[in-house]
């Protein structure tokens with residue numbers, strides 16, 4: 471009995487001491503010294519990087535302004551507010567908060583549109599989170615990743631047949647503006663109607679009107695059923711735009727831990743990088759190519775690497791749209807992403823101009839898992855398809871001018887038109903994997919038979 475009592479007392483003492491060590495023994499407070507554009511300089515020793523703090527505006531009754539520590543300069547702390555810094559003057563009180571930003575998550579978020587902090591933007595009821603997830607995480611042990619061997623059925627023929635994707639793959643969608651990125655992403659989300667699947671869609675830096683259009687028209691009620699949309703529009707402060715992506719990733723991790731497969735869509739990664747660029751430059755980081763700071767280029771892999779096929783939880787497939795405007799080779803965001811992704815889908819302006827939708831340029835797109843996921847027969851058929859597209863493009867001018875008109879070129883033209891027909895589909899259409907593969911095999915047999 472005495473022994474039991476002493477064991478219990480020792481456990482209690484341990485817990486007491488551990489709790490005591492976590493209690494802040496004094497409030498970290500300070501004052502506002504200066505406001506330089508986006509950044510407020512405060513004198514509040516003890517604040518650490520990425521910590522939250524609040525500034526109490528001088529106006530009586532005004533709400534405190536939530537800020538995040540983004541850097542330090544000559545013994546001053548640089549903080550950036552999450553909303554318009556109205557009512558802040560020299561000498562306003564700054565108070566440290568005990569936490570990093572976390573993201574609320576839960577099953578009740580499915581079907582809802584929320585802001586970067588998980589607060590409902592739609593006219594539904596307030597959402598009660600089941601958990602709060604950390605928005606920053608330590609890198610995942612590479613040995614906890616599993617090989618990707620299950621096919622992701624996107625419902626889009628061109629992708630499923632020619633660029634087969636896997637569950638847990640990380641893919642970039644590279645295109646200029648207005649070529650059909652959002653429409654293609656929405657089509658992929660609409661395909662997923664299983665209760666064990668969810669789409670988390672981060673809309674970053676869009677115009678307010680575009681968010682509404684995307685949800686109501688492009689994604690539609692069908693696609694919304696199994697989705698959570700996290701939106702931060704262009705006019706919001708850069709910290710909030712970046713936060714929308716971190717919240718989406720953290721929510722994706724929550725669902726993955728619940729055994730629910732996630733399709734994480736970030737539209738667009740370029741706007742996420744631009745938001746972080748504003749933060750980095752305001753914190754005094756030196757700019758590199760196109761003004762992007764080093765912290766931006768390291769934040770991109772930290773988001774991408776949180777997607778994958780993991781041991782002990784469901785896969786997170788990541789699709790990241792990138793705005794290229796035809797200059798992807800000199801764009802550091804596009805370059806950084808291409809190096810770390812497992813595939814890229816390129817949309818072509820020429821195809822979009824011809825109303826060939828989805829405007830996927832098959833010959834410039836790659837799925838690095840195609841070799842593992844496709845059957846031998848499918849690989850042969852895709853080879854035939856790619857050869858037809860490339861041969862026609864190489865000789866397009868001659869063929870369109872009616873020169874070199876012979877049986878060979880007539881066959882090439884016929885095969886090319888059949889291939890284009892196969893690769894097109896309206897955004898309301900969805901194909902099963904077996905249908906897409908069957909059509910591809912039939913097409914390739916037709917090309918070889920003639």
Ligand SMILES: Nc1ncnc2c1ncn2[C@@H]1O[C@H](COP(=O)(O)OP(=O)(O)OP(=O)(O)O)[C@@H](O)[C@H]1O
Pocket residue numbers: 645646647648649650651652653654827828895896897
């Ligand atoms: N599969 C499709 N079928 C028919 N039309 C399409 C399809 N995909 C895209 N479009 C057309 O392209 C237009 C632009 O599409 P979307 O908004 O998806 O492009 P985006 O690349 O996301 O544009 P932004 O750069 O402005 O975000 C649509 O309004 C539609 O007319």
Ligand SMILES: [Mg+2]
Pocket residue numbers: 651652653737
């Ligand atoms: Mg779009």
